Amino acid sequence: MPAYSLALSLLVTAPLLAPGHLLLRDAVSTPRSYLSDAALGLSGAAPRALPQDFAIAVASHILDGGVVVKALLIAGLWLAAWGAARLAAVVVPDAGLPGQFVAATLAVWNPYVAERLLQGHWSLLVGYGCLPWVAAAMLRLRSGDGTSGPTPVWPVLFWTALAGLTPTGLLLAGIVALVCVAAPGAGRGRWMCAAVSLGASTLGALPWLVASVGAGSLSSSQAVGIHEFAARAEPGLGTLGSLAGLGGMWNSQAIPDSRTTLFAVIATLTLLAVVALGLPTVLRMPQAVPLLVLSAVAVALPALAATGPGLAALQATVQAVPGLGVLRDTQKWVALAVPGYAVAAAAAVVTLRPRIPAAATGLVYCLALIAVLPDLAWGVGGKVTTVRYPAGWSTVAAMINADPRPVAVLPPDSMRKFTWAGDAPVLDPLPRWVSADVLTTGDLLIGGQRVPGEGNRARDIEALVLSGAGADELARAGVGWVVVETSGASTASKAPGPDLDLPVAYADDDLTLYRVGGDHPDSQLRGILIAAHLGWLAALVIGGVGTVLALRRRRVAS
Known part of the structure; x- marks a missing residue:
C-alpha cells in the first residue's frame, strides 16, 4: 500500500521533480529562507504561515528550500493515500486490500486536492495528509491495540504536530481527533483521549497563538473578504452538491478544467455513488459513525455559510472575535469529510462482495475515481510545475x-x-x-x-x-x-x-x-517566538521518536 500511495502522489506531482522552485499563487519556495520577523510571526500580519516558515527557514540551511517544499508536498499526498488505507484497515478490516486501495485513491484523487494544489496550499495538503493518521491513532487509543500494555499516545502527538505546519492543518487535525474520541472502545477513556488531543493541539498551536497575542496580530479586518471567500457552485451543481463532491472552491481560476463544465456533475455523482454504496455496511460499525457524522457536518456547514444568512452570521462572528479570519475560506473545511468518505468507500467493497468479487470492485472503483478527474494527473494538467x-x-x-x-x-x-x-x-x-x-x-x-x-x-x-x-x-x-x-x-x-x-x-x-539606509529596532519578542516554535518542534520530534519506538515494541511483541 505505501508503494501504491506513493505512485498516486507522484502521478499528481511529477512535474515538480524537475529542477526549479514551486511558485504558484500562495505557494512560494526560494533557495534559502531565514528566521526573519515575518517567519516568526512578528510582522504584524495574521500568522497564517506559522510554523511552516520557521520550519522551511531551518531546513533550507541544509537543503535548497525548493527541494524541501516539493518534498513536503509530495509527502503530504503520499500520507493522505497511505493514511486513508490504514484508517480503512482499522475501521473496515473486512474490506481487505481492495477496500484499502479504494480509500487511498479517493483520498488523493478528488477535486479538493486539485483545487488546493492550484491555489498553492502545499502546507494545507500536508495537514490534510495527516488527518486519516490522526483518526486511526485516536481510534486505536479508544479501542486498544491488542497488546498487553496501554496504547501509546505518541502517534496522536506526532500527527497533530505535523498537521500543525499550518494553523488550518492543526485545527483540522484537532477536530478529527476530538470527534474520534466519541467512538466506543475498551481502551483509553474518553476524558483521557480528549486531554491528549487538546494537549497535542495546544503544543502545535504555540507558534501562532503566541504570535497572535504577543505580537498583536489579531485582527477583525478579514471580515471584509467573507463574501469573496465563500464556497462556489460548479456547473450543474448547487453549492451543496459541489461541496459534497469535495469541490466548490472560491477561486474560479484555481479549478481543474474538468470541473468547469457539466462533466462536474458526472464526476460528483461517481464519487458520491462510491461513498453511498458503502454506507449500508459502514453504518453498522460504531467506530465509523463519528467520522460519518463529521463528513455530513463538514459539507453542510460550508454550504450554509455560502447563503445570505450564513454569510452575515460568519461576517459578524469574524468581526466580533479577532483571529477567526481563518474561518472565511469555508470550503477548505470540507477536508474534514475525507476520512469518513474514505472508510465508506472502502466499505463499498464489502457491500457488493456477495455479488461481485472484492478485487474487481476495488479495481473498478479506483479506475472510476481517476477517470472522472483525469486532469489531476501531471500537476493538474501541467499547471503545477517548477519555475526558475x-x-x-x-x-x-x-x-x-x-x-x-x-x-x-x-x-x-x-x-x-x-x-x-x-x-x-x-x-x-x-x-x-x-x-x-x-x-x-x-x-x-x-x-x-x-x-x-x-x-x-x-x-x-x-x-x-x-x-x-x-x-x-x-x-x-x-x-x-x-x-x-x-x-x-x-x-x-x-x-x-x-x-x-x-x-x-x-x-x-x-x-x-x-x-536608503534607514533601520527599525528589532522586536523584543523574537526570543519568545523562537521558544514557541521550538515547543512545536519538540512535540513533532518527541512524538515521532515515541511513535517509532512504540511500533518497534508492537512488532517485537507480535
Missing part, C-alpha cells in the same frame, strides 16, 4: 542579506504576475528570500474587491514611497532598502510604480534595488 528565478533575484537577495535593513517593495499589493513565472498570479517571493523585514500590506484583490491585510505600517510606507519621498525621509521612516520588481505587475495595476529619485544599488530587467 532570474539571476538578479539571487543578487538582490544577497545584497539585502549582507545588510538586513527593512525593505519596501513595489509594485503594491501582495500578488504578482511575473513574465517568467507563468500566467497565474503569485505571492511576492522576496519576503521569504531575505533575512530583513519586508514591509507588505497583505492586501488582496479578489474579483475587483480589495481585501485589506493587516500590514498597517507597510501601507503607510508604501504610500510614502509612491508619493516620491526622498532617501532621507524614507530613512527616518525606518526604510533601509526599496525594491522595484520591474518584471512583475501587481494584480491591481499594470505598472510597477513611479520612477524613484533614490540611490541605485543594483538594476537589471527584472529588479531595481535602491539603498
